[in-house]
Amino acid sequence: xxxxxxxxxxxxxxxxxxxxxxxxxxxxxxxxxxxxxxxxxxxxxxxx
Amino acid sequence: xxxxxxxxxxxxxxxxxxxxxxxxxxxxxxxxxxxxxxxxxxxxxxxxxxxxxxxxxxxxxxxxxxxxxxxxxxxxxxxxxxxxxxxxxxxxxxxxxxxxxxxxxxxxxxxxxxxxxxxxxxxxxxxxxxxxxxxxxxxxxxxxxxxxxxxxxxxxxxxxxxxxxxxxxxxxxxxxxxxxxxxxxxxxxxxxxxxxxxxxxxxxxxxxxxxxxxxxxxxxx
Numbered sequence: 001x002x003x004x005x006x007x008x009x010x011x012x013x014x015x016x017x018x019x020x021x022x023x024x025x026x027x028x029x030x031x032x033x034x035x036x037x038x039x040x041x042x043x044x045x046x047x048x
Numbered sequence: 049x050x051x052x053x054x055x056x057x058x059x060x061x062x063x064x065x066x067x068x069x070x071x072x073x074x075x076x077x078x079x080x081x082x083x084x085x086x087x088x089x090x091x092x093x094x095x096x097x098x099x100x101x102x103x104x105x106x107x108x109x110x111x112x113x114x115x116x117x118x119x120x121x122x123x124x125x126x127x128x129x130x131x132x133x134x135x136x137x138x139x140x141x142x143x144x145x146x147x148x149x150x151x152x153x154x155x156x157x158x159x160x161x162x163x164x165x166x167x168x169x170x171x172x173x174x175x176x177x178x179x180x181x182x183x184x185x186x187x188x189x190x191x192x193x194x195x196x197x198x199x200x201x202x203x204x205x206x207x208x209x210x211x212x213x214x215x216x217x218x219x220x221x222x223x224x225x226x227x228x229x230x231x232x233x234x235x236x237x238x239x240x241x242x243x244x245x246x247x248x249x250x251x252x253x254x255x256x257x258x259x260x261x262x263x264x265x266x267x268x269x
Binding site for chain 2: 013014016017020021024028031032034035038041042045
């Protein structure tokens with residue numbers, strides 16, 4: 001863990017890369033959640 | 049099925065682009081340097097807004113021909129997402145301008161044209177919001193979406209090629225050629241396809257939401 005921290009301290013670009021990836025993963029998870037909710041609502045709509 | 053293809057293709061391609069855009073070295077470009085990497089994100093945003101506004105125009109024509117509400121839903125869903133991506137293109141371009149031109153906003157012809165485009169499509173949403181009658185709202189906004197798209201090729205493709213601007217050459221320059229390092233070009237094209245799939249996935253979600261919303265409104269009336 002300490003070696004990873006030392007590596008990131010000297011390689012700024014990888015810090016920005018990790019931040020960008022975290023944002024991207026967040027967006028994908030959020031869209032996935034919306035899709036699941038919509039599918040559930042559609043199924044409920046069909047049953048009613 | 050299509051929604052799954054768009055979803056997983058965009059996840060794979062955009063993730064690849066994020067890695068490649070940071071890790072693959074680019075050749076030295078005078079006055080731009082590493083800031084040139086913004087094109088992997090900025091240009092696809094602009095491209096998607098054009099695609100979205102075009103789709104909005106196509107669905108507007110379909111609505112006027114058939115009066116089927118699903119085309120109206122698709123028409124304004126495309127316009128709404130196009131507007132969001134247009135704002136993202138403006139924001140990413142403006143951030144780049146701060147570090148390349150010294151200010152976030154310079155009223156460069158490129159910035160002015162995208163600003164006018166945002167005003168034109170902003171007026172589209174004002175028009176929709178100001179009408180209560182659904183038929184009238186759908187009909188008038190369809191006509192407006194068609195007229196609004198007529199201005200898009202002028203502001204996005206023609207004006208930057210005929211007016212002197214500080215903005216770097218468009219991808220396909222005024223001589224009709226692509227002057228880009230092959231490695232950069234591959235990453236750029238991957239980004240273009242990846243973000244287009246992401247837009248199509250978001251478009252499908254938006255349409256699903258709006259159709260459910262329409263059904264809910266109809267059932268409560």
